[in-house]
Amino acid sequence: MKDISCRLLVLGAGPGGYVCAIRAGQLGIDTVLVEAKKPGGTCLNVGCIPSKALIHAADEFDKAMHFASGRNPFGISSGKPALDLSKTIAWKDGVVGRLTTGVSALLKKGGVKIVEGWGKFRDGKTVEVETQTGLQVIRAAEIVIATGSAAVELPFLPFGGRVISSTEALALTQLPRNLVVVGAGYIGLELGTAFAKLGAKVSVVEALSRVLPQYDAELTRPVGKRLRELDVEVMTDARAKGLNPKGEALIVETADGRKKTLAADKILVTVGRKPMTEGFGLEAIDLDRDGAFLRIDDKCRTSMRGVYAIGDVTGEPMLAHRAMAQGEMVAEVVAGEKRAWDKISIPAICFTDPEIVTAGLSPDEAKAAGIETKIGVFPFQANGRALTMTKEAGFIRVIARADNHLIIGIQGVGDGISELGGDFSLALEMGTRLEDVAGTIHPHPTRSEAFLEASLRALGHALHI
């Protein structure tokens, strides 16, 4: 097969890689994108998008159950709903399909050449791709590594059979009767909650003392409460030890040291993700590492000239929007623009019930940084829109510097609050002060008013509490 030469080669078509390739194409850079699977990566195919689809379907089913039971304040009653999970999954696949097709179209429009197959470094300027039609050698002036991450496997609970990762969980066509989730991080809780709403009996095993341990207790409290309402059994300070001899149940060591056997049709292991640094011939170019991740500088350059890395392979937070921003920046760097990573905020959202948004510093982080703060919290119990939706759990919290009222952190938990994440991030990037938010009209009646009120409260004159 004839060798290809190009200016830029992007290895991996996840949200980092495809954005990088599209932007490079826009900038007139001769770009080749190498991907073994469909474009979109984990995010589009087996992550963000399909999980949100499943969560939405579960919410709809949960509503229908409440209508059927009459346990709703609206006076609605209906017949008992039924679920055909295979149809749900087919719909989800349709959504994913539309998006991946869209990405392909964008790449094509940008003049990006896509080479399907598994790419491997031969040296810092050459990648060979095992395509269906043979080995394709690609020489590139510059290479972007965007290989992403993969679910971490527990050695005593290897994936296979009943033990599944999030990828398989999003493709189940049969609802498991008993689902055990190992690891109460955001992925485990998002999926666990969805399956509980769909009717599965869900247990969550977490080694640490509370769910979502990366968030502060204030933020996770409404989520814990909701899990109890959904009859999800949450076992904290508990360790999964492995399958029972028959292979049909999970043995768990509880906080008091006793062994407990949890019957499980499926065991979903969500104990974290690891960077994909193996299988790409990275040993051939021996890049500097930062722990398990590839070390990068503020232009996403690795230790080798002309080799960049973006996305999950470069470290935390492993979030699609971070990878996208990096990918866009690298394309511009390659095009010769002056760019460097200077983001103030990488917001994170947890699509649990209710949702959690974090942007900037938490109160504890601000304290650890030695910053004197003013903090304002406004609960949705005092927000009209929240009341009209019968979803009053949660609050918005604003953290500002005490000396000049510069907002340094915004967090919130509440139904549908994910949609406010962009505003929070914008506020941080723009260098907003409490007075700026307080002086901005927030439309009534919306949940966004809680942001205004939290800022007012930090200033000492909230109006509606």
Next chain:
Amino acid sequence: MAEHVIRLPDVGEGVAEAELVEWHVNVGDLVREDAVLAAVMTDKATVEIPSPVEGEITWLGAKVGDVVPVGSDLVRLKIPGEDAPAVAASSAQAKQKAQTEKTPRKEKQPSAPISERPGKTTAPRELREAAQPPEKRILARPGPARQSTFGPPRPEGLRPLASPAVRLRAREGGIDLRQVPGTGPAGRITHEDLDAFFAKGAGAGRSAGLQPKTGVEEIKLVGLRRRIAEKMATAHSHIPAITYVEEVDVTALEELRASLNKEKRDNPQRLTLLPFLMRALVRAVEAHPVVNSLFDDAAGVLHQHGGVHIGIATQTPSGLMVPVVRHAEALDLWGCAAELTRLSEAAKAGTAQRDELTGSTITITSLGALGGIISTPIINHPEIAIVGVNKMSVRPHWDGTEFVPRKMMNLSSSFDHRVIDGYDAAVFTQRLKALLEAPALIFMES
């Protein structure tokens, strides 16, 4: 409320006017008694004008750079108190007393106390800012204009606060935002701040690659720098100068200097070359008294002085100053050395008195190790001669049979050719050379 007018006080003997070099206050400021209102410059020294009363500034009588006649209205203040006369006037004297105490001088009290304040006179931007219309503020001491009027500015060490669009523009323009003062809320850097920074032409070159700097900064010449500029222009346009350079073998002189320093080891005063030159100058003037003259070219009169008052061109933090060693003919070598040290330190510290900065009849200019090979000194008008000292170095010298290493030094001396012929200039310089090469001659009684 009553109005109080402050007039420009008589800041020195025979001074009819003074240049305003700095305002410490703005209209609308509240000032306390004794707060410094302004600085004015006379001849070569700056005098601060304090407020004799407490009140609110309502009017400033001059702009920075203006020459103000003594006794004219300088500042008007609104002072509290209903019984006060409608207009009171004073010629702020309080601060002068205080200053006299601060800078005591030996035997005779100077005609005017003088305070050179290095640095201040070279900060025109700050001055201009201070002259802008202000808000009310109490001035305990003069301070720079406020950066932002929208709450506390960006705390030290905090990352620069700017929107993503501003950050991108700065990056593309090669500007480090940490260098850019932010005027927005909480010290936020706005597009306008960036425009101002670009206009200044600062920051260019900080990023990779060479970049053209397009900014032009206006630096208004005020105070001492303006005086220097004027004097130099006068000297250069009035005096057709001849510069005569001669080589001097100072080996013997250096040996003498070393042994004198060694002998007087307990004396903290070390002899440099200059006291020898001063004494040699005195002896050369004895033979050629005309070079020690002031030329009043308007009257067509040459004032030939008996006393040799040697001006010593001295680099100070505020610029070139010429303190004067008076009656060098009446000072011995050590006396010259002591007076030289005292005056140059006073000039550098800004404590030199007016009469220590005026009245020279002949001038020496020396840059020591920076002296170069030759120079073309500008005559200190209305003097007619200036002796420039160049760098001393060991050079090969042909003694008739062989090359020997000798400590050699050039003297570059300028003379007013209107009154000094080339021949006289040469003879005078040769006399100086003879004295310096055989230093015993300097000390011989004539």
